[in-house]
Amino acid sequence: MAVYYITPRRFRNLTLFIVDLVFYAWGEPWLVILMLFSILLNYTSGILIGVNREKKGLTKFIFILSVILNLGLLGFFKYAGFIGETLNMVMPFLNIPILEIALPIGISFYTFQTMSYTIDVYKNTVKVQKNIITFGTYVSLFPQLIAGPIVRYEDVAEQLMHRKETLQDFTDGVKLFLIGLSKKVLLANEMGNLWDAVRESGTQSGALGSWVGIIAYTFQIYFDFCGYSEMAMGLGKMFGFDFLKNFDYPYISKSVTEFWRRWHISLGTWFREYVYIPLGGNRKGLSRQIINIAVVWFLTGLWHGASWNFILWGLYFGVLLMIEKLFMLKVLKKAPAIISHIYSIIIIIFGWVLFYFENLNEMGVFLARMFGSDGFMMSGDISVKIISYIPLLIVAAITSTPLISKLYHKIKSKPIIYVIDNAGCVLALLLCTAALVSSDYNPFLYYKF
Amino acid sequence: MKIKNIIKYLPTVIFCGFIFAFAIFYFVLPKSNYSAQEKRKLSDFPEFTVEKLADGTFQSGIDDYLSDHMTARNFFVGFSAGYELVTGRNGSKGIYLGSDGYLFPKPTKDSEILSQNAEYINEYAEYSSIPVYMTVIPSTGYINSDKLPFDHEEYKDNELISSFKNKLSENIKFIDVTEDFKEKAKSEQLYYKTDHHWTSKGAFECYKLLGNAMDYEPVDESEFSVETIDGFYGTSYSKSALWTLSPDKIELWSRKNQPNDSVSVEISDGGEVISSDSYFFREQLKNDDKYPVFLDGNHSLVKIKNSNAKGGKLIVVKDSYAHAAVPFLSQNYSEIIMVDLRYYKKDVSALAEDEKADAILLLYSIDNLATDKNLAYLY
Numbered sequence: 139m140a141v142y143y144i145t146p147r148r149f150r151n152l153t154l155f156i157v158d159l160v161f162y163a164w165g166e167p168w169l170v171i172l173m174l175f176s177i178l179l180n181y182t183s184g185i186l187i188g189v190n191r192e193k194k195g196l197t198k199f200i201f202i203l204s205v206i207l208n209l210g211l212l213g214f215f216k217y218a219g220f221i222g223e224t225l226n227m228v229m230p231f232l233n234i235p236i237l238e239i240a241l242p243i244g245i246s247f248y249t250f251q252t253m254s255y256t257i258d259v260y261k262n263t264v265k266v267q268k269n270i271i272t273f274g275t276y277v278s279l280f281p282q283l284i285a286g287p288i289v290r291y292e293d294v295a296e297q298l299m300h301r302k303e304t305l306q307d308f309t310d311g312v313k314l315f316l317i318g319l320s321k322k323v324l325l326a327n328e329m330g331n332l333w334d335a336v337r338e339s340g341t342q343s344g345a346l347g348s349w350v351g352i353i354a355y356t357f358q359i360y361f362d363f364c365g366y367s368e369m370a371m372g373l374g375k376m377f378g379f380d381f382l383k384n385f386d387y388p389y390i391s392k393s394v395t396e397f398w399r400r401w402h403i404s405l406g407t408w409f410r411e412y413v414y415i416p417l418g419g420n421r422k423g424l425s426r427q428i429i430n431i432a433v434v435w436f437l438t439g440l441w442h443g444a445s446w447n448f449i450l451w452g453l454y455f456g457v458l459l460m461i462e463k464l465f466m467l468k469v470l471k472k473a474p475a476i477i478s479h480i481y482s483i484i485i486i487i488f489g490w491v492l493f494y495f496e497n498l499n500e501m502g503v504f505l506a507r508m509f510g511s512d513g514f515m516m517s518g519d520i521s522v523k524i525i526s527y528i529p530l531l532i533v534a535a536i537t538s539t540p541l542i543s544k545l546y547h548k549i550k551s552k553p554i555i556y557v558i559d560n561a562g563c564v565l566a567l568l569l570c571t572a573a574l575v576s577s578d579y580n581p582f583l584y585y586k587f
Numbered sequence: 588m589k590i591k592n593i594i595k596y597l598p599t600v601i602f603c604g605f606i607f608a609f610a611i612f613y614f615v616l617p618k619s620n621y622s623a624q625e626k627r628k629l630s631d632f633p634e635f636t637v638e639k640l641a642d643g644t645f646q647s648g649i650d651d652y653l654s655d656h657m658t659a660r661n662f663f664v665g666f667s668a669g670y671e672l673v674t675g676r677n678g679s680k681g682i683y684l685g686s687d688g689y690l691f692p693k694p695t696k697d698s699e700i701l702s703q704n705a706e707y708i709n710e711y712a713e714y715s716s717i718p719v720y721m722t723v724i725p726s727t728g729y730i731n732s733d734k735l736p737f738d739h740e741e742y743k744d745n746e747l748i749s750s751f752k753n754k755l756s757e758n759i760k761f762i763d764v765t766e767d768f769k770e771k772a773k774s775e776q777l778y779y780k781t782d783h784h785w786t787s788k789g790a791f792e793c794y795k796l797l798g799n800a801m802d803y804e805p806v807d808e809s810e811f812s813v814e815t816i817d818g819f820y821g822t823s824y825s826k827s828a829l830w831t832l833s834p835d836k837i838e839l840w841s842r843k844n845q846p847n848d849s850v851s852v853e854i855s856d857g858g859e860v861i862s863s864d865s866y867f868f869r870e871q872l873k874n875d876d877k878y879p880v881f882l883d884g885n886h887s888l889v890k891i892k893n894s895n896a897k898g899g900k901l902i903v904v905k906d907s908y909a910h911a912a913v914p915f916l917s918q919n920y921s922e923i924i925m926v927d928l929r930y931y932k933k934d935v936s937a938l939a940e941d942e943k944a945d946a947i948l949l950l951y952s953i954d955n956l957a958t959d960k961n962l963a964y965l966y
Contacts, residue, residue, distance in 0.1 A: 305596050305599065306595075309595070309598050312599050312601075312602040315602075316598075518740075518741075525738045526676045526738050527675070527676070530674060530675070530676075556597070559598055560594075560601060563597075567602070567605050568663075569670060571663055572663040573667050573670075575660055575664060576664040576668070
């Protein structure tokens, strides 16, 4: 970071690009080449489309080729094993050898980012980036490389070339980063511990314990993902970038439609801009709209992972969104707020059951347990564990709502805010460092995608 | 810059200062390669080779090195332990903090190994020509259950021990100390606060209880002079990372009027033999963990002779709990051969025959008995 600020403004992108590559290569020494290839591919297609703007057929060809190559890379590295397995299952006589490929970190994120650029260049909504360093900086930008948000080129094009780092931005960045870090380390990891314990306890957890467990997972996945996004936004701010918000208190939604406007906003936007609207969106009649929704949600599910449960999860939401579009939204609007909240959160929680279990048998066992197949009450060690997590569950629930943020804004103009800000920073730094140092338990939840 | 601005941008100062301070301290402070608290060797700086760089082991080596040699690591681990404690997660590091500064490892669970061990012992006892005695020591959490925190996993030592006892054949004379310990613990400290082991007092109680079954007359408490050493931090303390707790006192009980040179201790781990004329190895008192003061901790085979004791040769097959008890047993057996099956991989029946032993005692804590697979080496 010091190096970045010592570097003259003109070369800051270069510095950032080099640091990004080293950062990536630290974890994935070989796969950095893949990322460089992806950068080169989309940079070149951008230039070629720009130069040949007049020749419609040629640009279309280049564009399609580029999209196929991009998706081909993603498909090969992420889905080759899955497709092979599925084909073998349906047609056992084929006997395709299954490739064991390690998934390159962040490939789902940076492929979507680079594609957003190529598509926008093709649509002529953004200017061609002639400087490969600048383009490379955009793709490899380390704060969001691993776990998003998916920053569209359009949103940062201006900042890439003329950004201004200020002390105020830096300070805001520090605060946001620490909030994100705390969410990840102090809440998500702990909720993950509880969820693991519930699953391992098997039949002991009963219906009650299973519900607490899946609620813990509901919190884990939110704080994990939201924490990473906020850390990325915070780091971005420290380097003068402004990324768009990725989460907006999704668990306070009153409908599934609203949930998806608040959850992983950058992914939703991407699919809307580059899949749903090009397919015709809602302009071509209801039946076409329903097909479009189905396609988008099939792909959304698939994007999250190469496994059938993710597709099931995507379609589950697709169907629910259609139902809401057809009549449910009107019903929900009339219903008391509390009913809409309960309806939404229960749908979301069941969604996470689909999301978590890649093994459909285990999913069935767990769902049955949630409905009392192993009795209602929990017993033995798991009840001890759950009781000890009650304070954190309460904190997690409160933090999922805008309550703290509202309180904060209320006192924002008073001098006491400085005490709170600084004490908060010190506490967050100490607690997060302590938690990270003391435990080796720090799995990345979202790096697979 | 105005004061107001400094306050406004203080988070930046704190953040950068924190990272900067870490970096500085990291390079300036000397690094040890052993952690006394964790009782393990810390990782070395990885050797650099191109292959290691390419397959990522060099990078993960650096990560391990950095985390092992983290500045103020103990402070942060302790800070996290305190935080977990106040937010309701007592026992998150596997150790409960009870009342009066007592630490309790989490309860032992029933296991396959426990029944397997009963089988091994039965098979051994069937062919043994000398009497086989056994006792199993309950855990501190079970005995001091009144001091446990409100939310804790259940200690079922009595069930485990009695079901284990029921699996043993009649060839084994089993001495169950659980009830007596439970009763005695109301007035006496039988276990350390910061360690899972029993105190000398606890070991002495067991020695008294064994006398009946093993047919010896226990020496009375008044016959011993007690030396007290302060500053004992046991393994539960290290695991809990609750650094502000007070240490234990460790007691060394010596027989009054014991003639000089009547005791000899010979330790052998395979080749070399170390000899001493005392049950207590005082150089171990320099460490935080002082329990190895008794017979120098774990060794494969230790011979303890006492020319002042009445006759009899006893083989003790044991875990570390025995170290505090054997000095008492040594008052009634002129020779004790202490065997630790975790290190001694030869046949115990052959040893008993060669040494012409009169009896054999199996002395295990329930925690070890339920996890140790080495009883297979009995015969």
